[in-house]
Amino acid sequence: MDTNNDDHETNDRLDAQRDIIRQSLDAIVNDIGMAMRDVGLTFPLYITVRNSGDALVTIATSLDPSDEEWQHAREIVCRTLEERVGCGRLGGRELACAIANAGSINAADVTAD
Numbered sequence: 001m002d003t004n005n006d007d008h009e010t011n012d013r014l015d016a017q018r019d020i021i022r023q024s025l026d027a028i029v030n031d032i033g034m035a036m037r038d039v040g041l042t043f044p045l046y047i048t049v050r051n052s053g054d055a056l057v058t059i060a061t062s063l064d065p066s067d068e069e070w071q072h073a074r075e076i077v078c079r080t081l082e083e084r085v086g087c088g089r090l091g092g093r094e095l096a097c098a099i100a101n102a103g104s105i106n107a108a109d110v111t112a113d
Helices: 003-023 025-038 067-085
Strands: 046-049 057-060
Touching (some): 003 025, 003 067, 025 046, 025 067, 057 067
Antiparallel strands (some): 046 057
């Protein structure tokens, strides 16, 4: 089995899926936002499209929703991306995250001007 070829095919597939997400990012986040609001989730959700690795996107929020709320939001993101990209079931994993100098934070602190 040629693992280099398998790795190359996997990277090509992920890059193509990321391109689909980038081209439709505004529509995707709109769909996610509406689905979240439909179930009563109103916290902000930030999505960034990865450039490499085995993940398509990274999601974050500036608030601290309950584990149940976060799980529900993550499921909405995965389902929306699965439909848009036409891929199999997506999953997620936690990443370590911290913030420096965070006396308080608001959306202006984490969004581009």
